[in-house]
Amino acid sequence: MTETKDENKESQILEAAKNVFQRKGMDGARMQEIADEAGINKALLHYYYRSKQMLFEAVFIKAFSLLAPQLNKVLNDDSSIEEKIRNFTENYLSFIIKHPYLPSFILNELNRNPDFLLKMKANKGFPNLDKFKKQVNLEVEQGILKPIKAEQLFINIVALNIFPFLASPLIKAFANVDDAAYQQLLVDRKTEVAIFIIDSIKIKS
Amino acid sequence: MTETKDENKESQILEAAKNVFQRKGMDGARMQEIADEAGINKALLHYYYRSKQMLFEAVFIKAFSLLAPQLNKVLNDDSSIEEKIRNFTENYLSFIIKHPYLPSFILNELNRNPDFLLKMKANKGFPNLDKFKKQVNLEVEQGILKPIKAEQLFINIVALNIFPFLASPLIKAFANVDDAAYQQLLVDRKTEVAIFIIDSIKIKS
């Protein structure tokens, strides 16, 4: 129905597993349901991926590898902090709007099992704040930015971008908006969020 | 170990259930584990709360009822938007630091089953943005605040306050800080977040 026509069974299974795991989480997912969604026999799952745990890890690592490098890319390019914020907000929101379950999936499973991160950290391409930190400190000294700790700024940027995807049912209920209106709010945020952050931290000249 | 000495079995069970459900989620939780944590027989769980589903709903509703009214209180008092932001940030962060699993638990389970919100919405005391919206619009007209939609501002406030509790393992890994340092970051946010928001939206005189 979506993509991955039929290349090979392996990625066809992975696609089905991704859908089920992201909907139900590791604990809620059933191997039978994944098999059904992939249109194959349950035993075949175990033929390709030995166990539920291994299938899950394959899905998780793929999802994480999709999300993390983008973050890294923006953090480590040569633009100013202001540009970084604009780029990140624009790119990341566009990306997540296409994969709305990703953030929730990844954060949940990391909470469930933080040790995962140890495996991930080994990979190079694992996001790293060093350059961003130096840059923030420098721009603060130069009087471009108001004093703020790089870590706090980083949390704020990520929070403003990702949170609406973690809490959509709740926000929809509180703000009394329907799906279409919420979708529009999200699109608006592609520019709104960057403005919001920059207005907060930039010293006007 | 914590509170609820021994009042009655019912709340003793609820306390144990809360702990297990918040750690493991509905799907990951086991009735046996809840029974063990409550120091009772598994059959007794079913004696007090007929099924896992009912026990879960009792826990969930209690958690939600703890979180929601606070939000409502701040939104609907008579202070200015600026004061509301300060109050909310200060109060909510203090509260959540004491119950760090709550946000993750509630958001997860709502994503898993958004229909829950219909039940919740029936309760009076369910948070409502009407007053907040009017107030934002008014202060924008009066030139106190820069133009911003109330919904977006609301999302931003909640995101900045809650997100660090949803993503703690991830942020710790990215920012390379240990538990103690992270705890300190959270405490700092009690004032930092309010400043960050107000700097962004307030028109300087």
Place this chain on the structure above:
DNA sequence: ACATTTGTTAACCAAATGGTTAAACCATAC
């Protein structure tokens, strides 16, 4: 042609799990 490896399936299995039952326990009332 045929042997060998790879892919696929239906049937099966053992463990885990939510839930039930029937008996025991223990207060309080008579």
Place this chain on the structure above:
DNA sequence: GTATGGTTTAACCATTTGGTTAACAAATGT
């Protein structure tokens, strides 16, 4: 004391679930 009602437990049950097996089909190599 013992009848009565709620409380608690050990043992049990049916179903679900992850995983295996053994047979079969389809490629692939020779």
